[in-house]
Amino acid sequence: MVGDNLRNIMMENKIPAKELAGKLGISPTHLSYVINNKRNPSLELMENIANILGVTMSELLKDNDGEGLKEKLPQSSLLPKEERDIARDLEKMLSNLENQEAMSFYDGEPLDEESKELLRISLENSMRLAKQMAKKKFTPNKYKK
CATH class of the missing domain: 1.10.260.40 (lambda repressor-like DNA-binding domains)
Known part of the structure; x- marks a missing residue:
């Protein structure tokens, strides 16, 4: 913590x-x-x-065992196609954020590498969670395990 x-x-x-x-x-x-x-x-x-x-x-x-945020992300129950979709969308989002107009809320200063990594981890986590919640909500009961 x-x-x-x-x-x-x-x-x-x-x-x-x-x-x-x-x-x-x-x-x-x-x-x-x-x-x-x-x-x-x-x-x-x-x-x-x-x-x-x-x-x-x-x-x-870092956590008490020395692992950072990325290593502590829960293993997902997403399909390989969903993982690829998340990776593709994440790269698209990050490349769009590097545009100066997209980052205008950050006083025009470029993000340092550490902030970029934290932003990437946060976005990826949010996208995974949203995908998992949608999957849980919209999967018909007969297909649930």
């Missing part, structure tokens, strides 16, 4: 929570909720934490 990783990184760097909260411009209580896994931090807050602590977003997102 993010909070556990954050706590470990803070201990390694000997940075007190109050000092980090001050540098981040948030209350110590808010940071405490994040450290204790009671609140999920926003992407902007996680980027600020990573920058201040000198770590990557991947380090903050």
